[in-house]
Amino acid sequence: MKRIVVIVSEPTSLASTRGHLLLALRDSGYEVHAMAPVDAMTIRWLAENGVHFHPLPMERAGIAPLGDTVLAFRLHNRLRKLKPQVVLTCAIKPIVYGMPAALLAGIRRRHALVTGLGYAFTDRHKSPRWRMVNAVARLLYAASLRVATTVTFQNDDDRNDFRRLGLLGRTQANVVNGSGVDLDRFKVAPLPDQPRFLMIARLLRDKGLAEYLGAATLVRALRPDARFHLVGDMDPNPSGFPLSEVEEAVAGGAIRYHGPVEDVRHIIADTRIFVLPSYREGTSRSVLEAMAMGRPVITTDAPGCRAPIVPGVNGLLVPVGATTSLAEAMIRLIDNPDEAVSMGKNSRSIAEQRYDIQKVTADMMGIIEGGDRAAG
Incomplete structure (x- = not known):
């Protein structure tokens, strides 16, 4: 059976944002594993939907040299034991530590999904603290994305900025229309008259x-x-x-x-x-x-x-x-x-x-399976 590991820093996103993709992977024949910090409701949802969960302590924000070093070793050890054919990492910490860990574990298909650039790229006042964080983030991204099989962005501006900054090397860069939206769940409702x-x-x-x-x-x-x-x-x-x-x-x-x-x-x-x-x-x-x-x-x-x-x-x-x-x-x-x-x-x-989630999921599946439907 094909096996994929999806690594995220925000556990609730596994159900709320990545859930449709996880189910599509499962239905296409993958044994799906997820790694994230512990969240009881998410763990229950994953179990109910046939997705294996592996707790992964991780601080979503900030730089912690000791904690992040431990995170990198844990990722490598778990990926080496699971031996998946594919790894998908979402957000900065899973990407910058997950891509090298997957490479060292011998995983051939390594996909990074950049869901937003956050504080490291958006401080308008360019404070000394921001400059340090930005420099570290650029170094980490450059090292990790160059060993990715593909990098997927959710808008053209992010992809173009990463190319301009030289963070991608020769890695294939794709763009998809965000994470999509479930049109059956979010139905049209009449506008109230009051502003x-x-x-x-x-x-x-x-x-x-x-x-x-x-x-x-x-x-x-x-x-x-x-x-x-x-x-x-x-x-x-x-x-x-x-x-x-x-x-x-x-x-x-x-x-x-x-x-x-x-x-x-x-x-x-x-x-x-x-x-x-x-x-x-x-x-x-x-x-x-x-x-x-x-x-x-x-x-x-x-x-x-x-x-x-x-x-x-x-x-x-x-x-x-x-x-x-x-x-x-x-x-x-x-x-x-x-x-x-x-x-x-x-x-x-x-x-x-x-932005129909069905279309976005199809594009992501094409990228994960090695297709070029969403390549750009």
Whole structure:
């Protein structure tokens, strides 16, 4: 039997984001193994769906020389014992340690999936700490991606930047349309009449959280009937956003904070306009989910954010870090309700055409199986 090992740093992504791909691999005859930090609900889902789980302690963010060295040895030892034909690594730590470990374990098909570049490539102020993290990340990526069989990105900007920085060598580079969205699960819901805005993101400065809170305050001063909602959990990332600032915005009446929400469909259905003022993404899953449910989107003209948006057709693009421009885009869609309705319909159409999880999974299967359907 063919055997594949999928390595991720965020265990919940195995079901929520990679689940469709894992099941497609299983159904095509693979014995599927997953390595990730422990999460009880994920382990249960994997067991119910015939995927073998191997706990792998890993800090998703930050550089820890001793811990990361132990991680590299554990990966090598486990891969050598499992002897899979294929390894797929997702996100920075699984990639930078998983690719060399797979090479040393004699695994011939080594696939890296870059789902976003994160803090290491997105600090707008280029602090000394960021410069160090960026330099280390570039060195690690260059060493690991050069021994990969393929590298897959979720937008053209990331692939082009990695090529420009010389991080790919001669490795085949592909682009797929994000992680896709389940169109049967995220169905179109009618737009509510009240101007309700929603942002779904981890509490990170790089997600544009300060800009969202600032724009909410500006808009509510001019359009008091507008409502702003925020969904997302705290994050240990160096660019983490203080919960105290969110609570201050809640106390001032600017937003309503829901915390982490497992199933966001009812919250998307209850809002009219989706907002993500992020500094950079792979391709945002929350944006695709909002589009699938027929929501217009306001996001930034930044790598990975602009990819699903046709300006003026299914959403609006604003400059990164521009609170006033973000507020103006919000007011435009409040004052032009017919435009918001039209954009919402177009969002669903674009999701169907480009981001259907069935199509994205087929592209990923083609890459894993050695095909060239998604090559670029």
